[in-house]
Amino acid sequence: MAKDDMHTPLITQTIDRNHESNKSSNFMVYLTTFVAVCGSFAFGSCAGYSSPTQSSITQDLNLSLAEYSLFGSILTFGAMIGAITSGPIADFVGRQGALRISSIFCLTGWLAIYLAKGIVVLDMGRLATGYAMGVFSYVVPVFIAEIAPKNLRGRLTAMNQLMICAAVSFSFVIGTMVSWRILALIGMVPCIILVTGLFFIPESPRWLAKTGNQKEFQIALRKLRGRDADISEEADEIQDYIEMLEKLPKTKLLDLFQRRYSRSIIIGVGLMVCQQFGGINGICFYTSSIFESAGFPGDLGTIIYALVQIVITALNALFLDKAGRKPLLVLSATGLVLGCLTTALSFYLKTYEIGLSAVPALAVTGILVYIVSFSAGMGAIPWVIMSEVFPINIKGAAGSLATLVNWFGAWVVSFTFNFLLSWSSYGTFIIYAAVYAGAIVFVTKIVPETKGRTLEQIQAAINR
Template sequence: MNQDRAELLKETNENVVISRGGYETLGDSSPEISRYSGQTKTFPQYVAALTATLTAFLAGMVLGWTSPMMDSLFAGNFNHLTISTSQMGWIGSFATLGAMTMCIPTGFVCDLIGRKKTLLAISIPFIIGWLLILFSKSVIYLYLGRLISGMGFGASCVAAPIYISEISEKQIRGTLGSYFQLMIASGILASYVAGTFMAPLSFTIFCAGLPFLFIIVFLCQPESPVFLMKKGLIDEARCSLIRLRGSEADVTEELAEIEGILKESGQTATSIIQTFRRYSNLKALLISFSLMLFQQFCGINAVILYSANIFSTAGVKLNDDICTIILGLTQVIATLFSSFMVDKLGRRVLMISSTLMVGLSTIALAVYYTLKDRFLIDKTIMDHLNLIPIISLGCFIIMFSIGLGPLPWIIGSEIFPPEVKSMACSGAGTLNMFSAFLITKFFLDVSQNIGDDCSFYIFSLFSLMGTIFTYFVLPETKGKSIEDIQFELSL
């Protein structure tokens, strides 16, 4: 098999070096190191990834803002606005609608002006959105503010993973890629904490000031060396790699690898339709889109929405704000654990474990609500089962954060060749945001018509389908170049 594989690579890329006992790839759209002279440093890559994913932190603040603000908005304690339940649903949903509109354009902007400039530009919709919310005179201002700040969220979902995949060595690519979901979870947690202990106006001012902090911190980070090479800026690409790999690293070979894969992409560049007719790209598209659907239709937003009800049902004497903080903290810790494990255990193990346990958790929740609401089991008996929903909730949040939360973004940035990566990631991000909008806006209405338990049974079905799909379709991408991954996808 190694010989066939080497021959296939040799036909498509004259720069591949066939080595004794196998082959040595030349990298992918993500700069990767095989055997470079000089010692590379990973610390600059960690810093660049963390600062880039501050956009995800800003997105998390947008997503989390509505939870601690809900009571204040209902009571008219924010800018003297009184919000109805229906309007509150739209305030929550407009962020995902705004995100959906920006995913595809962001891919084109990344290729036009660069990854770094795109990330910096993302701060603009965040700033405008928060200012509209801060100075809102009516609910229309809140709608517009949420819509525009949501556009920043959607743009970050595309630009940050692409940037990270192109600055990372393959040995730490998964870890750095997981920072995106980690920072979203951290932003949500920060909004829960700040919103609980700060006045509504002060909390919103705090949110509005964070995009300026991101600009200051990220401004000094380098542009993606892959983008610079695509533009023919070889000296700038070399300087970027030296900053990312350390002054002692010899980046000549890595530059040659990037140039080789870009040259191959240019030689094989055809129309978009023809490009996606390639079996490997079609399969990559199927994988990326499917993982995004499984991520949203596992019921993450519904479970978080029901968290306060689950805590109270279990007899936990905590107010809603403290419950959400506990959930947010659990999600951050579990996502942090995933960032340490993703380059050790691999993507497949984490995804299979995550989808399976998430599915079993929602089945347990569904069975509990069936017994409680349909069979009307005696309250004394139900009191003995009260630990079931809270254990299920904890298991769901932890296992979602380990796999289903971060990995669809990581895998989507790894499996596409450079000529289609921006467009494919943009399309997957759009599907993700549209799915999130559907769940956020219509979950309560659907649950009222078919029952809470039926909704959770449906979520379980999607999660278990995700387990089967991952086992049979998803290749392992840990530590592999795009040539390796594309070869496996073509089989």
């Protein structure tokens, strides 16, 4: 018998034991992810709060339309502040510390909204929940990416977007059944679960290694991978990468624009531009009015929209680690172009009174193709890739920049959407189609495939 053949059964048994060990060790990874995505659910609860409560808050507190518009929009300004500070906070006090701080802001904000008797306290509460959203939007995907094994990282990080979608829909439905004050109290529940859950899960091993806490690093990695798992190879890879980073100078915001970081920054920020400037927030905020203007019942269209978004986002999370990030992004952007063009065609026909009977069907088809395509890739994957491509020594500053660009884009689109629609309804969707056509080129030429690679391997591929 050949020498290699003698070792084959032993190798096979070792692989099988490691596989079984890895399967059994995923419990803590799943638990940690569940606790983290409570922050995503809190995010979605904040975003979905204003839609079902507009009439009741306006009546109870005697607010003008302008005052309520300020209440709704101030959320985005809070999120931009949160985005700016999220990276430095996560680097200074850790991923768990950042989640605790954002939860405190969120709880305080909801309590202020619940107790509000006038516009000032109401707006302060909304600003605080917006700040929490900005921090959650960066820290949650980064934390999950840093604790997950490479074969699960994509689908677990995509749970961030799924929970946001689920929470928005939940707020919309529950908000029609309870008062706006009770809905504010309900918004506190995911934050309470998150703060409690943080006592039972480990900190990010990569952050612990970066800060020199060697003992805690080993304990956290062991807890995540399981008592019987062999963590030596992963621990060595992380340590080697951290040691390499230690030789680099401390990073400042202007350092992000150095040549060695340029590709990571272009990828992370570019994907946020592609995601937001294609009109998602305008379409999401004004779905009902879009359907109504095309002659389709607004309430029915919104319900269909919400259900489709949840289902497709859930399926995306399941297939992200199998299909890969890049193919799903290209497929998603292609579908978004088609959805925008179909919606543009419906409004073009309505504007020039051509085939009016086909307008509602085309509008519904276009919007549903849009949201299916967005949920299939462009919604979740930019956050997944952002959490993967930035080197850990600039992850805080770079993540803040990318998240700020995302929230700035959300504000620009939501602010300009009605103005663009009044200028040209079909022209608006042609502009959004052009943005996603550019996204196809950007993803094809610039964005790398990160499926099945460790974070350290991704950095090696980007920077070689």
